[in-house]
Amino acid sequence: MYELKFNNNLCKTCPTVDCLVKCQYIDLDKDRAKEEILKISEGKDSFVLHDCVTCYGCEEYCKRGNHPFYLITEMRQKKGILTAPRAITKQWINIGEPQGKFKTGDIKKKVLSFGFMPEFLQLVQGRLFDDVMPSYIYGQEFFCNVVYIHFANTAIIKERLPVVLDNFRKLDVEEVVCMHDECYGAFASLAPAYGMEVPFRPIHYFEYLYNRLKELSNEIRPLNIKVAYQRPCSSRLSSDKHHFVADIMQLIGAELVDRKYQNENALCCGDMFGMLSGYDLRHDVQTRNIDDMVDSDAEYCFFNCPACQNTLSEKVAKKGIKPVHIIDLCRMAIGEKPEVEV
């Protein structure tokens, strides 16, 4: 059985308790925060277990690598504290169930993982991916299942993720470029935290894009546009790769606007909040987030996660901001035309 590697002592000696102090959805001072995180780590009840909105932010705020959000998730599951309505959880578990309908391209040692997001079948096009495509995998059989931490269900992850890793093992690949943060987070963060062996080197697609753009630097024509980044919850699982956002924007000549809700302070797209808790939180977060983009004079809102894009595209467009995926933004910079008109 896989167990989370969590070190209580790291929390006891933590000078900042940033995991909870920095939380944007729970208001706690340092002393109270320490009290609560220790209660959680000792298996006691805490209001945090009931009020956490699953933004994943604490995984980034903790600079000691102690996985506070995985701990919260584990404890919620142990105590039977549901984050989402049962029907929503069931639906997501059903969606991710392997059905033998996966797709693979011409598999090489290096492969692109689309996880189970059909959007990538459209998005991944052009010269940026020339050196890997058509080496790709797509389908539930390669779905990281990390999304279930939103639903406080690590049991399903422990059941399915080892099978997914086996499926990769059978492909005999050496490097997997993960097109989604959760996918990368699964192999670079969550699997090791649970002691699962990952049989390949995971590469974050930001890093891949950055390197490809460097290779194609002669073809880059600066976009000269102002852009706001919609940072997804899942990027908190791989915060060490977040710097590539600014690096890529610099390469393609796009100005990242300075806004209130950026980097560690980024706000979620709100889709999960709607499912978990209803109207108010979703509406409040989306309104603050988009107003902030407008106030910062962003012309484009670029997305990393297709789910965020699905949730916010129409809303930002109605405010006069063009929604675009970061891949399409990069393609525009090398003179390619995205499939979806921006």
Next chain:
Amino acid sequence: MSDIGHTLATIVGENYVSDKKEEAYFYARDPGLMPDHKPDYVVLPKTAGEIQKIVKLANKEKIAIVPMGAGLGLTGLVIPLKGGIVIDMKRMNKIIEVNETARYAIVEGGASQGFLKAYLEKNYPRLRHSLPDAPPAATIAANVMIHGQGRLAQQYGFNSDMVSGLEVVLPSGEIGHIGSSSMSSDWFSKGAPLPDLSGLFLGWFGATGIITKLALRLYPKKKMRDVDIFITDNENLVPDMVFEITHTEMAEDVLIFTQPLPMMFKDNHHVSYYITGDTDEEIEFKRKMIWKALERFIKSKDGGFMSVPPLMKPTLLEMPQRSAARLADVKKGGGFEYSGPIIMVEKYPECSRKLVELSDKYDLAYSGMVRIIGRGHSMMFGFAFTFNRADPDMMERTRKALKEVSDYVLEIGGVFWKPTVNEQRMALERMDPNTRNLMKMIKNNLDPNGIMNPGNWEVN
């Protein structure tokens, strides 16, 4: 061709009458599971006057006549059970008038749903009618004749409730006007404040007359339309959820579906509702009212709003929806039939359990499709099964399952919608004898020769 055939040709023209086998083959059946029966003649009249002559001829010859729209009802209502003449109404497809301020349209008896929709979109973009989720070729007259339901059912009831006038060729061959049109050129009411005679025809499946013209109420068409889906794994809570949604008076259409495939729909009940508005603010206000009304279910973890992917929205928003056509091919072979009783919303839990029970018992793929009628006043619960038409055994299992549905519906207080002939018999047997006698008096007085769509509502 016989003498009757020649006479029919003199009435409608040679090109519009046929007794050929190939025509009879098609007019002998509908897309459902009912056994076929061939007509002797098929005619396509162009005017009410021609229909009058056909009806008079049928009376004289004591030959059956069956008025037919697009023949899409699935339950055999236009299969000529006793042969005779099928009157195909397709050529009477004009939209005669649209009164924009009084919001009604007058159409001929063969005008189709799709035609009226397209006509309004082009000429009256602020008006709409309650479009049923039937193929666009379905006719307006046939739909109100079977008490169909459409996209505005939750707000305004059955489509037949939206009729505001009728012109009917009576079984005697005379023409009758029903409602305000009986004493005015304005077709704003099918009854009130006069005695409402529309009940002599609506729901009778052509057994008391043939609708040659009708007025249908139109409603405001907003610029925007959106859909949300609230899901629960507890069928017992669905009636409460519907009550809360309808209480807000913010929703346009309210539908519920439950089905095991695709996987994302497994294990749950999906209450989908539509909201409309002329502005984003109007849409958001309505959405907020409904989300707030359902908040208690979210708090108790009994239900929640699913994320509706953009790829799914066009399918959900299209009118009419083609999901039934997709369901029909789940088992390959294009077979689909449902029994859709009208029943109290509080019976949803037991109906949904029965559906699963029958699906297991007869090894059939299923879908439960529900449309709320009025503000939760009733619902159409569609027990839908899909089958392969090339598999006689599967078809027989479907027939058996639907027969069980019929028995079950009566048992729990439901009323058949567009009932098969067998279900009509069951309904008449169960009905209050005085009501049955009243129907008998109406039928025998209007159609003493029993020529009008015989086999249907056989009160004698």
